[in-house]
Amino acid sequence: MSLNLKLEFSGGAELLVNKVKNHDITLPISSKLWTLRGLLDWIKDNLLAERPELFIQGGSVRPGILVLVNDADWELLGELEYELQDNDHIVFISTLHGG
Amino acid sequence: MSLNLKLEFSGGAELLVNKVKNHDITLPISSKLWTLRGLLDWIKDNLLAERPELFIQGGSVRPGILVLVNDADWELLGELEYELQDNDHIVFISTLHGG
């Protein structure tokens, strides 16, 4: 048993994960449930090439990154406490400021 | 038991169905299976206000209308023979020519 997720990084956040926008990952099912909090730890250990503080600060994503779960703002779903479901599509999008 | 469908008409096709783009409909489950062919008959009898020949010709949609099933061209799914599933989203889109 395992948990399959589609991760996506965009708006510049992909520059922190080897410039790759889409990552299909599989998390092992453990005794504890996987939450977005746990996923952030997993990303820190497995995907962030360098300077993790440009992505994670104070146990959450840094200011200016929006997290989307299946095309909805994570604030609507409990943020860090959201319990991941198989085949969830999680997007980390860096806000753009250019004009 | 019944079959719930979300119908959408756009690109001008909505002008043939009382100018309403979105129609949530329920089809009774009968002994026969519902196909897109059957749905076209149902639309002709239940939704088309007038001049049905501007929508249906020769047992199919008239030239210039594209049929989409869950965001895919119906040609990929068997066209008139496609067997409708509960909660399918069917779009009838009239091709635009303006520029």
Place this chain on the structure above:
Amino acid sequence: SVNSEPTLDNEEIARYSRQLILPELGISGQVKLKNSRVLIIGCGGLGCPAAIYLAAAGIGCIGLVDFDEVELSNLHRQIELRLHGYCIKACVSNLFIRLNSRASCIPYHLALTSENAYQLIEKYDIVLDATDNVATRYLLNDACILTGKPLVSGSALRFEGQLTVYNHNGGPCYRCLYPKPPPPETVTNCSDGGVVGVVPGIIGGLQALEAIKLACGLPPSFSQSLLLFDAFSTFRTIKLRPKQRNCVICGESPSITKLIDYEQFCGAKATDKDAGLNVL
């Protein structure tokens, strides 16, 4: 009285005939456009096409705020306003005379600041954020909350664009989504990150369209909703959180009741020399 409402003359009916025959607009919608005042902050890759399409649609008064110097590298984005030469003020005036002789266009060749933003925005009905730096985006957000104006926010970088409408019909504001400013070292502008000019062009057009709908009293598409565009993929629409009860500017007990020092708040100058399209 009814007579004080401007209506349309024959030239306007001819000019806007293709909009007038749309049942969603009609004569009454066109009159609403004529009576609307839209303020655009930033005349770069987003603001230029937005201004042109708003003028062409018949918006009665358009204010344009920019303090940018022309650079050669801006050319491929700031295409329209450059058609008549190199002075933004002159360009804008000429452009509006051609497009919509009845519109008044007010160019403000100035830096938007905490001192002048409230008075300026108060005179308009709808505000477009077409700026290129974080400090001005927070300033504009707060000024729109304090004055009660909807803010149509667009942004673009590299091959991507984003669009949303803040402060409309129970939807969130910029601070509801981003209570803390991003670390300055994570912010990239178009000079450093690059951009393909047509991407802000498309987003700027969409900003104009949202403003047109707001001006007519029609529902915007991207209130409490975020449009994402990736030129290598496609568009995606995201459902956003509602207005946050604890938001410091639009929440139930706001702690910010007048404009603050946004450069200090963001730890970054709005006048970053590298930001080719900043407005301060």
Place this chain on the structure above:
Amino acid sequence: SVNSEPTLDNEEIARYSRQLILPELGISGQVKLKNSRVLIIGCGGLGCPAAIYLAAAGIGCIGLVDFDEVELSNLHRQIELRLHGYCIKACVSNLFIRLNSRASCIPYHLALTSENAYQLIEKYDIVLDATDNVATRYLLNDACILTGKPLVSGSALRFEGQLTVYNHNGGPCYRCLYPKPPPPETVTNCSDGGVVGVVPGIIGGLQALEAIKLACGLPPSFSQSLLLFDAFSTFRTIKLRPKQRNCVICGESPSITKLIDYEQFCGAKATDKDAGLNVL
């Protein structure tokens, strides 16, 4: 030889610096844009913004085909080319000198016909369909299949727009999707149906973007895929059928091997007087 490949001079490097620093483009992408030839059929609400953004991006040669007379009611769509006055030929030339002094812009003030389409299209790498009538859309499709050129097709009406790339990488052509022309009484043009000018503006910008990617050898977003836009809703991307084996022009045994009479085929004139933006 390598020396025969044009490269970029210092002015071009300065002008396109914000595109050059994008890794997906770079110097080699910019050189490809400079060496590309794009033909735009129709200079209305779709073709004008597409032409401007293509010139601004550095496309080396742009051909513009239009035979339209200026009408007041076109103004709110055909905004850009009107900035310099009322003669399309003169406007286009002035515009390109400002935007991209190195580009050659070739205005064709003519009606595209079965007699001249093949020879014209053969000289270009990419074709944009920005026309306003069915007969010309079939003519362009067939001419692009016979000459082997990708066709970036845009259309707009009322508050809606559509975009797709035909004849690219195994994707379908216009006839694969629409083997039979629509009954003439079901076809509405912008004069009769109305349009909000910024809608074709957005679609025209997206056509330019697809052409830019094609010119650089980057994959387009909408080959075998259809982008739908509804100004009251949002964008939607549809997966389309592949090239059809039995297509009469691009299939395995094509029965059409040279251009035919498209007005007869469609039962409608391309020169419909009511179609303000037709090109024939």
